[in-house]
Amino acid sequence: MAQSHFSDWQTETWVCQRCQWSGSTSEASMEPFDELFEINCPKCEGxxxxxxxxxxxxxxxxxxxxxxxxxEMMPWAEAVERKRTTKEECRRLLTTLPDFDGATLSFTFEGDGGHDPMSPEWLVLKHQGTEVYREPSGFEAWRAIVDISSELRRRYGSRLAWVDPGEVGYALQGDDISANLSIERYLAAARLCPPTGSWSR
Ligand SMILES: [Zn+2]
Structure with missing residues (x-):
């Protein structure tokens, strides 16, 4: 099980069970992952x-x-909270989207803002090329595409013909290689694959 960030790992003296190497955290090798990081032996990678x-x-x-x-980390915690609050408020607005004209409806996603396309500031939803919704986005925030699509489906039922995650659908997967597949699976299962483009089937 993973130790808390606030345990005493930073000042620990490690002993490798495999090769008996011993040393401090700064001498060990670190491997970061999405939700945790590993501290490994610099000699045998144990x-x-x-x-x-x-x-x-x-x-x-x-x-x-x-x-x-x-x-020292409190400004970060506060920024996370602000962003979450804004996103929750946005999601409430999502349930009040207008009753667009047309027998069938289709929507596309786009990223907007930020210096890195992998971490856009905003996720934008467009209906026939017109922006109808946006919410704060960020690195690996791909799940929003599934959540928003589900909400559209709930709201418009069988009138919702397709949803195209577009380029941002790939960008938001970040380092999470399973994300693409999750979006793809969702679209297929919900019968929302767009007729053309890389997300079509
Ligand atoms: Zn070792």
Whole structure:
């Protein structure tokens, strides 16, 4: 099981069970993953520990208890909360989209803003080329495509013909190689694949 970011891994002296190497965290090798990172033996790559990244709730709790590192991380925790609140407000607006004309409806996704296409500031939803909705996005925020599509399906029922995740559908997968497949599977199962383009079937 992963240790908390706020455990004493930073000052630990490690002993490798496999090759008996011993040393500090700064001497060990680190391998980052999506939700955690590994501390490995620099000699034989044997695993020494698995550390979870700090969560917003954890940072708050630790900061309250006076942990100086957590206090320094509070602006980050507050930014995460602000972004989540905005996103929740946006999702409420999503349920009030107009009753567009036409027997069938189709929507496309686009990314907007930010310096890195993999981490757009906004995820934009367009209906026939016109923006109808946007919400805060970010690195690996691909699940929003499935969530928003589900909401469109709930709202428009069988009138919803297709949804095209477009380029942003690929960009938002980030390092999560299973994401593409998840979006693809969802579109196929919900019968929402676009008629043309890379997301068609
Ligand atoms: Zn070792």
């Amino acid at each position: 695993r020494l520990a698995v550390i979870a990244y700090a969560t917003e709730a954890e940072v708050r709790e630790q900061a309250k208890a006076g942990n100086p590192e957590a206090i």
